[in-house]
Amino acid sequence: MQLDWLLQPLLSQLNTGVLILDSQHNVVFLNQFITRRADLQLAEVEGKLVYTVFSGLPEAWLRRKLDGVLALQAPAFSSWEQRQYIIKLPHLRPVSSDSEYMAQNCSMLPLTAPDGVSQYVCLLIEDATDAYVYQHQLQQSMSMLELANRTDGLTGVYNRSYWQSQLEYETQRAARYQHPVSLLLFDLDKFKQLNDRYGHQGGDAVLIELSAMITELLRDTDLLGRYGGEEFGIILPETNLACAQLVANRICAAVAAQKILFNGQSIAVTISIGVASYTNQTADELIQQADMALYNAKRLGRNQVAVWTAD
């Protein structure tokens, strides 16, 4: 069977871009996969340097690749994972993809004409946009999972396990670089009575409002986490004891001054805060010290700040 007739229909319907360049990188041929997407005619671009036909090609990179294929008579490859696209072509997934251009896998193959002298490079371009989109979605899901994994479901601040791992990290960093770091532990005063009076939903609303309010008062580098129940912790990197005490007083006063609205009722809340600073103790010891200071603040009448002292 004579098969020559197959060539044209195959090339025109192939779901792969075929681009043939001569040894000077001039366009010799391109198939419909490319001409339709790039809105070109072969007759317009034939004999023209490929870098002038397609704008925005990575010229230095592509030159090296093509010259390598010609010199070594060995194929070269490019994957969308390393270089998302070579030629700017549209893709058919305008809604689901955030990428403007088709992600591409490209093979560059050496070709020699029947005369045995003229050498060409054939670029085969495959659409890898689906793989790109799936990987992108996977990464997004992963980062959402990561976020969920370190967030407290009710208040949106860090959860205990993540917060504690950050405290470990910050104390190690403080030790290594001889920088200060301080810790505040605070607790809602008379939370049980509040729950009895407004119900658990009222209690929850207070915890949510309180977390949001205190987040506003902190620097970006400070780390607020829910330690358990109505107890929270704040890690203050690069902060010595005196400054930590100032921050604690400001937070304590701000909470006492603010009323929280729940079901048309305004609820007055106060907090007690314990303060401790890092002086080469372990993260657990630091928490214990802040906790003892917090206990003292409660004992001294609540709605106040107490600093941990050695005696």
Added chain:
Amino acid sequence: MTDFSFSEEQRDGLQELVNIAMGLASDKLARYLNTLVHLQVPAIKLVKTDYLPTHFANRYPQQSMTMISLGFFGDHGLRGETIMLYQLANVDTIAKLLGYNNDDSSEAEMLTDISSILTTTFLNGLAEQLENNFSYAAPRILSSRDQHFAEKLASTAKQWQLALQVDIRYQLIDYSFNCDMILLIPGEAVLRLRVILDKILANF
């Protein structure tokens, strides 16, 4: 169980062909790089694939390795996979060697590029010696800066019955680097390879 072993004659024949192919690759690379490339005669060893992971784990203890795989398919059922193994410390040298400095190429892209250049020039030469023609799959990164590379090597090597272990050392005037190349061939293709080798040996 099918015997995939080689006679001494077949083994010598194959090693000779690999040497010639390496020589051809070296020559091509030298012209491409426009400088003197000296490719030392590689040490070649035919091994069982289950020997590989332990061997390379012991050879590069506690090191982060990058492994890049490239599959090839030839006529008459000849096929296989090459794996290039790079030490991290060599990456900068390789980049300079092939003129990748001040470039926007990522490390991954650079290494896949170099792997496909090294392996396809070599395999093209080998195909020529075997009177065959190979086509190639795009290179794949099996492990990237990974200390647990041996586990990944094990899961890849499991599919194959024969491994040809080749130590490659490239030396240029100013640079030198070494990397390992492993040629993995499945059982069916091993049988084919033996037939081809016998034919070539008969003509000598």
